[in-house]
Amino acid sequence: MTTSRSNAHEDAQPPLRVTATMSEPDRHHLPWPVLATVVALLALPVVAVLMVPLYARRGPELWGFPFFYWYQLLWVLLCAAFTSAAYLLIEHHRR
Amino acid sequence: MGIDTTALAVLLFFFIVVTAGGFWAARWRRADTLDSLEEWGLGGRGFGTVITWFLLGGDLYTAYTFIAVPAAMCATGAVSGFFAIAYSILAYPIIFVFMPRLWSVCHRHGFVTAADFIRARYDSRLLSLAIAVTGIVATMPYIALQLVGIQAVLDSVGFGGNSNAVIRDLPLLLAFAVLAAYTYSSGLRAPALIAFVKDALIYLVIGAAAIYVGVHFGFHQIFTAADAKLSATKGASFVPARSAYWSYATLALGSAMALFMYPHCLTAVLAGKSRNVIRRNAAILPTYSIMLGLLALLGYAAIAAKTSIIGVDGKPNPQLAIPHWFRDEFPSWFTGIAYAAIAIGALVPAAIMSIGAANLFTRNIYREYLRPSATPKQEAAVSKLTSLVVKFGALAFVLILNKQNAINFQLLGGIWMLQTFLAVVVGLYGRWLHRWALLAGWACGTSYGTASAYQQSSPLTHHFATSLAPLPFSSTKVYIAATALIVNVVVSVVLTLLFRALAVSDGMDATSAADYHSEPTIAHVGEKLTV
Numbered sequence: 001m002t003t004s005r006s007n008a009h010e011d012a013q014p015p016l017r018v019t020a021t022m023s024e025p026d027r028h029h030l031p032w033p034v035l036a037t038v039v040a041l042l043a044l045p046v047v048a049v050l051m052v053p054l055y056a057r058r059g060p061e062l063w064g065f066p067f068f069y070w071y072q073l074l075w076v077l078l079c080a081a082f083t084s085a086a087y088l089l090i091e092h093h094r095r
Numbered sequence: 096m097g098i099d100t101t102a103l104a105v106l107l108f109f110f111i112v113v114t115a116g117g118f119w120a121a122r123w124r125r126a127d128t129l130d131s132l133e134e135w136g137l138g139g140r141g142f143g144t145v146i147t148w149f150l151l152g153g154d155l156y157t158a159y160t161f162i163a164v165p166a167a168m169c170a171t172g173a174v175s176g177f178f179a180i181a182y183s184i185l186a187y188p189i190i191f192v193f194m195p196r197l198w199s200v201c202h203r204h205g206f207v208t209a210a211d212f213i214r215a216r217y218d219s220r221l222l223s224l225a226i227a228v229t230g231i232v233a234t235m236p237y238i239a240l241q242l243v244g245i246q247a248v249l250d251s252v253g254f255g256g257n258s259n260a261v262i263r264d265l266p267l268l269l270a271f272a273v274l275a276a277y278t279y280s281s282g283l284r285a286p287a288l289i290a291f292v293k294d295a296l297i298y299l300v301i302g303a304a305a306i307y308v309g310v311h312f313g314f315h316q317i318f319t320a321a322d323a324k325l326s327a328t329k330g331a332s333f334v335p336a337r338s339a340y341w342s343y344a345t346l347a348l349g350s351a352m353a354l355f356m357y358p359h360c361l362t363a364v365l366a367g368k369s370r371n372v373i374r375r376n377a378a379i380l381p382t383y384s385i386m387l388g389l390l391a392l393l394g395y396a397a398i399a400a401k402t403s404i405i406g407v408d409g410k411p412n413p414q415l416a417i418p419h420w421f422r423d424e425f426p427s428w429f430t431g432i433a434y435a436a437i438a439i440g441a442l443v444p445a446a447i448m449s450i451g452a453a454n455l456f457t458r459n460i461y462r463e464y465l466r467p468s469a470t471p472k473q474e475a476a477v478s479k480l481t482s483l484v485v486k487f488g489a490l491a492f493v494l495i496l497n498k499q500n501a502i503n504f505q506l507l508g509g510i511w512m513l514q515t516f517l518a519v520v521v522g523l524y525g526r527w528l529h530r531w532a533l534l535a536g537w538a539c540g541t542s543y544g545t546a547s548a549y550q551q552s553s554p555l556t557h558h559f560a561t562s563l564a565p566l567p568f569s570s571t572k573v574y575i576a577a578t579a580l581i582v583n584v585v586v587s588v589v590l591t592l593l594f595r596a597l598a599v600s601d602g603m604d605a606t607s608a609a610d611y612h613s614e615p616t617i618a619h620v621g622e623k624l625t626v
Binding site: 049065 | 177180183184185187188191192313315316318322334335336337340341343344347348374377378381384385388392
């Protein structure tokens with residue numbers, strides 16, 4: 001339960017839109033090396049997947065999976081890892 | 096063939112559990128009243144990382160995906176099937192970058208739809224209407240396709256055939272009536288709660304199936320069987336050929352960019368309680384893509400197992416590949432769980448889609464044009480009714496028209512949704528593009544895409560045969576939506592320059608730069624923010 005919800009209960013004014021006021025902007029002015037790293041982390045999976053000629057082939061196989069298939073499944077995991085890293089970097093530098 | 100009673104009993108059991116959950120959801124994370132779009136339509140904008148993960152996962156990976164992706168793999172292979180994996184990789188970095196900005200501005204101003212944002216940013220009712228209508232029209236056939244997913248399951252259990260049409264379609268009608276009733280009463284909380292059941296079942300079923308394939312067949316064997324079949328089939332591909340590289344890349348990228356323009360995706364994102372909920376989800380949602388990848392490969396397992404795709408009515412239907420594969424390979428009780436996973440997988444997105452479309456109608460058509468003084472309570476009432484209309488419209492679509500129409504319209508839906516990308520995404524960063532130029536670009540892109548898709552023929556059908564067409568002035572086949580977006584961008588940029596030169600009024604921006612990266616801190620109760 002958020003604060004806004006319980007307060008709304010006390011005031012009993014449901015028709016009013018309860019919206020938090022905004023302050024403390026999400027400081028997106030990261031130092032440039034950090035920003036560059038974040039951009040690279042997010043761009044790499046995109047480039048890797050768009051380079052179809054690079055992976056549209058059968059070999060080498062891995063556990064019976066042709067290259068075309070395991071390459072993309074591997075990038076699902078790498079993309080998750082890279083995006084997490086980007087998230088942690090941003091969080092770390094906002095503190 | 097008779098009805099598989101064990102599988103049906105398991106299916107019914109889960110359906111009843113989910114129905115009870117759907118109605119109970121109205122009390123879940125209780126609000127004082129559900130009589131506002133904030134509560135009914137967005138679950139109070141209070142969902143944390145875990146609930147959002149289930150909700151978005153349940154929303155984006157639909158029953159139709161579960162049926163259609165392996166069916167495409169089974170029938171034509173990589174380009175029409177496995178691109179879904181590439182697409183789901185591309186979607187998350189895109190969501191990570193753009194969605195927090197959209198979330199912030201929507202949260203700051205109480206926007207419920209993308210069209211609300213467009214209205215405020217560009218001060219244009221017409222552009223907002225264009226975005227809203229695109230969302231509604233693209234979503235309806237998508238809901239219809241969820242029904243096609245349930246139909247495939249019902250057919251595999253043994254319903255269907257040539258008997259009386261009323262009896263044949265009764266289970267589908269009942270399932271949908273129940274879905275409509277709890278969406279009406281609980282709003283977005285219903286699919287959010289049901290998504291837990293759906294995802295647990297899906298992970299269980301796909302996990303078990305993948306282990307079974309690995310142990311029983313061996314992956315090497317299913318790939319060999321698929322390679323042999325697809326290489327011998329005209330128009331199919333095991334690994335994209337040189338001529339299909341651009342098709343594969345544009346299909347994946349275009350679909351990923353269109354994805355978060357869809358109302359159901361945006362609704363689930365806006366229901367999150369903070370920017371970081373969205374960012375964290377962009378990082379953890381790929382777990383679903385792994386599951387989708389394994390599921391896609393079950394299409395190849397069906398090739399290796401030589402699964403029959405003949406329906407109860409005696410006609411071949413590739414969409415039956417996965418349900419039949421489960422039926423042939425697993426005991427009835429497990430087949431029942433798999434069917435329940437698919438059927439419930441249809442209910443979650445169908446509910447969210449109908450809510451998303453209903454919110455668009457309420458905010459951007461009803462309040463904008465019909466009743467500007469509507470109170471939040473009236474908005475909720477209109478949205479609830481619209482969600483019913485949208486769902487039964489989809490039902491009529493599937494039952495009365497040929498389901499091929501639903502598939503054609505969904506193909507068009509993706510093309511249409513991508514045409515709203517430019518206004519929304521560029522709008523998140525600035526107002527460089529002129530509102531009337533964006534409207535003209537949208538109109539040109541949408542018309543071009545629709546006409547191009549209409550013209551695609553194959554030996555089996557005269558129109559809408561494929562979502563690929565040659566890029567103008569070349570023979571390279573690309574996703575039609577991508578070409579249409581290029582048309583859209585060119586028109587928008589050229590006309591923006593022209594309108595700026597002529598000093599055509601650009602309207603007022605109701606948002607401020609800080610709105611796009613604000614995070615909620617202290618709640619001020621009762622503060623009413625104008626849109």
